[in-house]
Amino acid sequence: xxxxxxxxxxxxxxxxxxxxxxxxxxxxDGVLVVEDGHVAEAGAWSAIGPRLGDTPVTRHRDALIVPGxxxxxxxxxxxxxxxxPAAHLLDWLNTHTFPSEIRFADRAVADEAAAFFLTELLxxxxxxxxxxxxxxxxxxxxxFAAAQARNMRLATGKVLMDRNAPDGLRDTADEGSSDSAxxxxxxxxxxxxxxxxxxxxxxxxxxxxxxxxxxxxREHPGVLLHTHLSENHEEIALVRSLFPDCADYxxxxxxxxxxxxxxxxxxxxxxxxxEWTRMGANGSAIAFCPTSNLFLGSGLFDIATAHKHxxxxxxxxxxxxxxxxxxxQTMNEAFKVGxxxxxxxxxxxxxxxxxxxxxxxxxxxxxxGNFAAGKEADFLVLDLAATPLLARRIAAARTPxxxxxxxxxxxxxxxxxxxxxxxxLAHSRV
Ligand SMILES: [Zn+2]
Numbered sequence: 001x002x003x004x005x006x007x008x009x010x011x012x013x014x015x016x017x018x019x020x021x022x023x024x025x026x027x028x029d030g031v032l033v034v035e036d037g038h039v040a041e042a043g044a045w046s047a048i049g050p051r052l053g054d055t056p057v058t059r060h061r062d063a064l065i066v067p068g069x070x071x072x073x074x075x076x077x078x079x080x081x082x083x084x085p086a087a088h089l090l091d092w093l094n095t096h097t098f099p100s101e102i103r104f105a106d107r108a109v110a111d112e113a114a115a116f117f118l119t120e121l122l123x124x125x126x127x128x129x130x131x132x133x134x135x136x137x138x139x140x141x142x143x144f145a146a147a148q149a150r151n152m153r154l155a156t157g158k159v160l161m162d163r164n165a166p167d168g169l170r171d172t173a174d175e176g177s178s179d180s181a182x183x184x185x186x187x188x189x190x191x192x193x194x195x196x197x198x199x200x201x202x203x204x205x206x207x208x209x210x211x212x213x214x215x216x217x218r219e220h221p222g223v224l225l226h227t228h229l230s231e232n233h234e235e236i237a238l239v240r241s242l243f244p245d246c247a248d249y250x251x252x253x254x255x256x257x258x259x260x261x262x263x264x265x266x267x268x269x270x271x272x273x274x275e276w277t278r279m280g281a282n283g284s285a286i287a288f289c290p291t292s293n294l295f296l297g298s299g300l301f302d303i304a305t306a307h308k309h310x311x312x313x314x315x316x317x318x319x320x321x322x323x324x325x326x327x328x329q330t331m332n333e334a335f336k337v338g339x340x341x342x343x344x345x346x347x348x349x350x351x352x353x354x355x356x357x358x359x360x361x362x363x364x365x366x367x368x369g370n371f372a373a374g375k376e377a378d379f380l381v382l383d384l385a386a387t388p389l390l391a392r393r394i395a396a397a398r399t400p401x402x403x404x405x406x407x408x409x410x411x412x413x414x415x416x417x418x419x420x421x422x423x424x425l426a427h428s429r430v
Contacts, residue, residue, distance in 0.1 A: 004034045004423060005052055008060035008381065010042055011404065012067050012370040013356050017348040018307055024348045025371075026400035031057075032065050034377040037422035042371035062385045063417060064403070066351065067370050068127025068378035069327035070358025071317050073226070073266040073287035075132040076117040076143060077101050077110075078320030089232040089296050092321060102168040104134040110142035118146050122427040124325045125416040127378035130196060130226055130264055130287070130316075130362050131156040135169050137179045144187045151422050153368055153376065155194035155224055158183055160213060161204035173205075177212035184220050192376070192422075194364070196226035196264070202239045202252040214257030224363065225258050229265035229286075232298045236270060250275040259284055264361055266318060268306075269299035280309030285361035288353065290333035292318035304343040314361030315353035327354040328411035335408065347404035377423040382407060386415040 010030030015023040031048050033040040041048060049057075081100045086092035104110045110133070121129060133139035133156055140158040147154040160176040161169060171179070180197060188195035197216045199205045205213070217225055230236055230249050239249050246252045250271065253259040261283030268286040271279065279286070288301045306313050315334060317325055324330060331350040338345040359369030367376050384403070385391035393406045407415060419427040 002036055002423075003040070003055050005055055005057045006032045006034070006060060006065055006381070007045055007049070007057050008063040008065050010065045010371070011351070011400065012042065013348065013352045014370060014372070016357065017346065017352055023352075024400070030065065032371060032377070032379065034423040037377055037424070039371045039373055039375045039377050041373055060381045060417070062383065064382045064384055064407070066380050066382060067355040068368065068380055068419065068421070069125045069354045070314060070362065070364075070369070071121070071126045071129040071325075071327060072264060072285075072314030072358045072361050073289055073316035074129050074319050074322070074325070076113060077104050077132070077134050077139060079113060079117060079120075082320035083323065084320070086296065088234065089298060089321075090234055090238075092296055097320070098166050098169055101134040102166070104136050104139040105168060107138040107142060110136070110139040111146070114142040114146040117143070118150055118152065120325055122150070122419045122421070123416065124327070124413045125380045125382070125419055126325065126327060127419060127421055127426075128153045128359070128362070128364065128368055129155075130224070132159060132198060132226070135159045135161050135165075135171050137183065140183055144183075144193055147193060148191050150426060151192060151424070153192035153364060153378065155196045155226070155362060157196040157198040157223070157226065160197070160199040160209055162206050162209045164204045165200075173209040173212055176209055177216060180216055184216070184223060188220065188223055194222070194224060194362070195220070196224040198226045199258070201228040201235070202249065203235065203242055207256075210252070210256035210258065217257060217260060217262065223262070225260060225263040227253070227258070227263075227265060229253070229268050230270045230275070231267040232296070233270065248272060248275055250278060254278065254282070262363060264314070266316065267293065267298065267301070269293060269301055276305055276309045276311070279311045285312040285314060287316035287318070287361065288313050288334060289316045289318035289322055290337045291323045291330055292321035293337065294333060295323050296321050300337050300340050302341055303338060303345070304341065312357065312361050313353060314358035324412070326412045328408055328415060330354070331408035347401050347408055350408050351404055377420060379420050380416055381418040382411070382415050383417040383429070386411065386417075390415065
């Protein structure tokens with residue numbers, strides 16, 4: 001048995017702090033014990049340390065150990081168009097995104113981008129993500145292979161789009177379905193990988209393609225459904241015009257059996273009361289993408305209403321519409337969106353959204369999201385002195401909440417000292 005012991009301040013959440021005020025665990029002198037890549041225990045050094053025998057201890061000074069971050073929605077082929085200005089979503093897609101995604105027909109392009117992407121995720125402290133590749137089967141294969149090589153828990157699936165997209169970025173309904181089925185057979189449940197059936201959004205799929213996507217979900221009980229929903233008013237109007245028999249945007253996904261308790265919808269910014277109620281009843285999750293929503297001027301996510309309807313929410317970067325791969329930066333922007341919605345997000349909730357909340361959204365909370373015994377040991381060592389300003393602010397902090405809030409407001413990839421995947425060091429800042 002391989003055992004590793006990490007001593008530092010430790011923080012994780014046992015549940016959603018907006019439901020359970022006692023869910024947060026902050027241990028100033030803590031220890032995380034890892035055995036064979038899994039959490040054996042986490043707690044106070046004073047309680048656990050004396051019975052650990054002579055196993056060497058890795059001491060992390062000025063550091064906080066937290067669970068690895070979960071990015072609930074991100075596009076790996078868009079790294080070359082991050083930081084490209086656009087007036088709004090549809091302009092962004094046509095001007096920047098589609099031309100960039102066409103290059104992923106070339107497997108070598110996909111392999112290089114997938115390797116770069118995962119290295120960047122780990123450098124930013126993200127150990128799990130739900131990821132869009134492109135319409136090309138090879139772009140999903142490239143990411144699965146790269147994630148498997150790094151032993152990362154990751155979900156992706158070939159994008160389905162058989163209309164309203166340029167040449168070189170369309171599949172057909174039947175080819176999209178058979179390619180998805182082949183990818184599920186090859187990758188789903190292999191190691192730490194999950195397949196996600198991924199229609200780009202309702203407007204880029206025919207009825208037949210959405211029908212076949214629904215059939216894939218029914219035939220493969222463990223796979224996720226990953227798509228976009230209600231991001232932008234022009235997009236919503238387009239979907240309504242394409243599906244005149246559906247009462248609203250969510251109704252399109254419901255009609256084809258795609259609004260399930262395994263569905264993760266990016267955005268959900270402009271949902272009606274009826275759509276919110278049905279989201280709660282369907283058990284679907286939303287990926288909250290604040291940097292993207294602000295960058296594209298899409299709108300302000302209403303987390304209070306999500307909570308009211310019991311909708312699971314995970315935090316997401318949505319790069320390249322989003323402007324940072326850092327979940328710490330994304331917490332910062334999520335807080336500001338909350339302020340504009342008159343819902344002040346506490347630091348425990350911000351960290352919850354980026355760890356256990358994201359894990360729940362992706363149906364992975366049995367495996368990751370906190371340091372409950374038996375979970376996979378994906379964790380970060382955050383540097384409490386990463387910058388002079390962060391060090392100064394944290395020195396003045398009086399409570400765990402103040403320390404976490406300073407990390408969320410002032411932190412970014414510079415604060416990630418080390419990233420561990422299943423107990424093994426996967427990134428170390430030089
Ligand atoms: Zn997106």
